[in-house]
Amino acid sequence: MKSEKDKTLNEIISYCKKKMTDIGNNVEIIADDYDSDAVYNQLQGQVDAYEDIALKCINMTGYSGVMPLEVENQSEDAKFGGTK
Structure with missing residues (x-):
């Protein structure tokens, strides 16, 4: 069962x-009417931004946010040079 967080991320x-598909369709339409690198670059920047957001959300799905209690080499002994 998906958590509410995962549903929202999805x-x-x-x-x-x-939005990336919509922009891609607009690029094709604009390319037929204009030969402007500036317009293309602006639209590509928007696609890149949406892609970055989607990838961040993909990486966050399923992550519970729980960290391990101890990380290797960071126990009390390691912090105090092996002696207490």
Whole structure:
């Protein structure tokens, strides 16, 4: 069962993918009418931003936020040079 957080992240991922597709379609339309590198670069920047957001959300899905209690070499003994 998915958590509410994962459901929300998946909604954001879907939104970003839709926006990337919409922008891609606009690039094709604009390319037919204009030969402007500036317009293309601006639209590509938007696609890159949506892609970065989607990837961040993908990496966050399923992550519970729980960290291990002890990290190797960071126990009380390691902090105090092996002696207490």
